[in-house]
Amino acid sequence: MGLEVQGLTVRFGDTTAVRDVRLSVLDGEVLALLGPSGCGKSTLLRAVAGLERPTAGEVRWNGRDLASVPVHRRRFGLVFQDGQLFPHRNVAGNVGFGPRMRGVGGAERTARVAELLELVGLAGYEDRRVTDLSGGEAQRVALARALAADPELLLLDEPLSALDRMLRERLAVDLAALLGRGDSTALVVTHDHDEAFTLADRVAVMSRGTILQADTPDLLWRHPADEEVAAFLGCTTFLPAEVRDGVATCALGTVDVTAKDGPARLGLRAAGVRARGTRPGNPDATGPLGEVRERVHRHDHVRLAVAVPELGQVEAVAHIADAPAVGDEVGLRLDPDGVALVGGD
Ligand SMILES: Nc1ncnc2c1ncn2[C@@H]1O[C@H](COP(=O)(O)OP(=O)(O)OP(=O)(O)O)[C@@H](O)[C@H]1O
Numbered sequence: 001m002g003l004e005v006q007g008l009t010v011r012f013g014d015t016t017a018v019r020d021v022r023l024s025v026l027d028g029e030v031l032a033l034l035g036p037s038g039c040g041k042s043t044l045l046r047a048v049a050g051l052e053r054p055t056a057g058e059v060r061w062n063g064r065d066l067a068s069v070p071v072h073r074r075r076f077g078l079v080f081q082d083g084q085l086f087p088h089r090n091v092a093g094n095v096g097f098g099p100r101m102r103g104v105g106g107a108e109r110t111a112r113v114a115e116l117l118e119l120v121g122l123a124g125y126e127d128r129r130v131t132d133l134s135g136g137e138a139q140r141v142a143l144a145r146a147l148a149a150d151p152e153l154l155l156l157d158e159p160l161s162a163l164d165r166m167l168r169e170r171l172a173v174d175l176a177a178l179l180g181r182g183d184s185t186a187l188v189v190t191h192d193h194d195e196a197f198t199l200a201d202r203v204a205v206m207s208r209g210t211i212l213q214a215d216t217p218d219l220l221w222r223h224p225a226d227e228e229v230a231a232f233l234g235c236t237t238f239l240p241a242e243v244r245d246g247v248a249t250c251a252l253g254t255v256d257v258t259a260k261d262g263p264a265r266l267g268l269r270a271a272g273v274r275a276r277g278t279r280p281g282n283p284d285a286t287g288p289l290g291e292v293r294e295r296v297h298r299h300d301h302v303r304l305a306v307a308v309p310e311l312g313q314v315e316a317v318a319h320i321a322d323a324p325a326v327g328d329e330v331g332l333r334l335d336p337d338g339v340a341l342v343g344g345d
Pocket residue numbers: 012015016017035036037038039040041042043044191
């Protein structure tokens with residue numbers, strides 16, 4: 001059954017941080033709450049944890065209304081951005097805290113702590129003082145500590161956002177494997193798209209206190225419910241299209257889609273529009289033509305703003321090796337991986 005949230009509203013004075021939210025997290029599912037700063041993600045998570053009192057609505061766990069159940073009785077594991085470890089205990093003391101409270105004895109507890117430290121990439125750290133750890137190490141200890149308590153539901157609030165990018169990407173993959181392997185049920189708050197898509201079975205996109213869409217990463221990416229979700233997920237150009245036999249035709253060309261015949265709306269991310277210079281000897285430069293107006297080097301590609309007659313400015317990408325310069329003419333081609341079908345059924 002898992003977690004069910006219904007009609008949940010949380011107000012702080014005149015601010016409605018969470019507005020009539022309905023959400024479920026199934027047993028064994030990892031759900032990410034993704035949204036911009038201030039949209040109400042943390043407040044929703046804190047209301048589920050019991051740290052914030054709802055103004056209206058219900059939070060149920062396995063069918064039971066939690067309104068009268070205090071935080072420590074909910075059996076939910078909490079991890080916040082800054083870990084919040086017990087400073088007077090060493091790493092083993094922190095990770096082993098939950099098992100110890102549940103009466104798990106010496107050898108078994110030591111083995112469990114070692115296993116969890118190995119899982120979070122900190123094998124052998126048992127005797128380290130937590131005050132001597134780096135931010136990334138401390139956060140991994142916090143994760144291990146939350147998991148060690150065998151919580152029924154893990155609540156993670158921006159668990160990786162204090163870490164540097166390389167570590168965050170690695171830890172997101174590790175955490176996804178770890179949550180999947182343990183069959184954990186988890187609600188993860190994040191503002192980082194990659195993190196949400198890496199970790200979650202389903203992603204709920206939040207804006208201004210409400211959930212706009214909750215779907216699998218694949219569906220969300222390819223079929224955002226409306227332009228607001230599409231724009232939040234990176235679409236910068238929206239074009240009308242006509243679908244015929246699984247092919248959508250728009251002003252920038254054709255792309256395969258899963259949709260019924262008829263009019264449709266496409267959302268294009270920069271990566272959905274590939275640009276090639278039209279200079280002689282480049283036969284790949286086909287499709288509608290435009291002129292490069294801006295050019296920015298990103299880590300593994302070049303991002304362009306291309307002026308297309310009658311369409312205006314379109315974001316596109318080019319290979320670093322033969323990236324066109326500002327002022328060059330380019331041919332544009334759609335890449336289905338970067339194209340979304342917006343709205344509709
Ligand atoms: N204790 C509080 N008192 C008053 N207003 C609050 C309180 N907590 C949150 N808010 C307000 O509620 C809204 C939602 O805040 P919340 O922290 O839930 O957003 P968030 O999406 O988690 O943002 P961030 O990613 O920046 O943490 C914001 O406008 C915030 O200022």
